[in-house]
Amino acid sequence: MPLVTLTTFRTAQDAHLAKAVLEDEGVPAFLGDENVSSIAPYVVPNGVRLQVAADDFDRAEGILNRIAGMDVAEKSTASAERAIRHPEQCPRCGSPDIRRTRRLLGFSIAAALLFAVGVAVDQLVMTFYLAMAICIFFLVASPFRCANCGHRW
Numbered sequence: 001m002p003l004v005t006l007t008t009f010r011t012a013q014d015a016h017l018a019k020a021v022l023e024d025e026g027v028p029a030f031l032g033d034e035n036v037s038s039i040a041p042y043v044v045p046n047g048v049r050l051q052v053a054a055d056d057f058d059r060a061e062g063i064l065n066r067i068a069g070m071d072v073a074e075k076s077t078a079s080a081e082r083a084i085r086h087p088e089q090c091p092r093c094g095s096p097d098i099r100r101t102r103r104l105l106g107f108s109i110a111a112a113l114l115f116a117v118g119v120a121v122d123q124l125v126m127t128f129y130l131a132m133a134i135c136i137f138f139l140v141a142s143p144f145r146c147a148n149c150g151h152r153w
């Protein structure tokens, strides 16, 4: 089965991300330049080709389009790449510069501080309930933040 190039990514990181998405959907995908080191976010001079079997092309393209929310076939590689990394635009100002908030990191820091205080004041039961409350807070916290206008949703 001949391989055909689905699209080309500017960085190995994005190519690996798209490959993982396709394989998650059951479409075997191959990177044209396997010597490209793992998930380093370096810009690869000639780009990294994402290839699939010719028979899988339409399906793979459909999956990437669905993920990217745009037509990869139009060869708008840079915007497809950006759309995969940032699947949404800011609903307030339309900026594509969206950051995912680091909920796990925030929770880890808050929990670590809380337990340090809890041990210091010998109130571990109360600390436990507070940790649960903080956990729920982080779970319902907005996952996206606009880097342009600061809007969260």
Ligand SMILES: [Zn+2]
Pocket: 090, 091, 092, 093, 094, 095, 146, 147, 148, 149, 150, 151
């Ligand atoms: Zn915004």
